[in-house]
Amino acid sequence: MSGLLLKEASVVSVERPAVKHAARDRARIIDLPKITDQRGNLTFIEGNRHVPFEIRRVYYLYDVPAGAERGGHAHKRLQQFVIAASGSFTVVLNDGRKRRKFFLNRPHYGLYIPRMIWRELENFSSGSICVVLASEEYDESDYYREYDNFIRALGN
Numbered sequence: 001m002s003g004l005l006l007k008e009a010s011v012v013s014v015e016r017p018a019v020k021h022a023a024r025d026r027a028r029i030i031d032l033p034k035i036t037d038q039r040g041n042l043t044f045i046e047g048n049r050h051v052p053f054e055i056r057r058v059y060y061l062y063d064v065p066a067g068a069e070r071g072g073h074a075h076k077r078l079q080q081f082v083i084a085a086s087g088s089f090t091v092v093l094n095d096g097r098k099r100r101k102f103f104l105n106r107p108h109y110g111l112y113i114p115r116m117i118w119r120e121l122e123n124f125s126s127g128s129i130c131v132v133l134a135s136e137e138y139d140e141s142d143y144y145r146e147y148d149n150f151i152r153a154l155g156n
């Protein structure tokens with residue numbers, strides 16, 4: 001992955017036990033296939049191949065007003081893959097110990113977010129579209145919407 005496109009900053013914030021992940025479950029940028037053509041480029045994604053889960057839901061954010069922030073929650077089971085299909089935005093991930101910032105600005109790569117990661121999406125450029133592939137159908141009971149509850153759950 002191009003290091004130039006990936007802006008990453010980490011700050012050790014609180015001393016908490018880390019959730020143990022296998023390497024394949026770590027949050028990371030995944031580069032996608034890109035078929036270049038004079039008529040335009042094409043990128044495709046197959047579940048369990050380009051992303052490490054079966055895709056059960058797709059949703060997208062658009063018409064995000066300047067300065068708005070999305071996210072602000074974690075998920076008990078849900079895994080996601082986030083793509084800047086158009087424009088750019090920043091995703092801030094927090095596993096309870098460390099914050100990492102990812103800048104997404106190309107449609108041919110995305111950010112894999114495993115379960116139990118607090119996420120915030122910010123700095124949406126005008127006209128940007130954030131496409132999210134999800135491993136589960138929508139289930140409100142899968143959310144931690146209170147940061148304290150998320151941190152408490154990590155300690156269990």
Ligand code: TYD
Nearest residue numbers: 057058059061069070071072073137138139
């Ligand atoms: P939320 O997940 O909080 O949005 P974001 O993380 O992008 O800020 O969802 C916002 C609202 O939309 C909330 O009322 C739940 C609803 N929603 C669905 O009904 N289905 C879905 O697939 C998603 C992602 C959200």
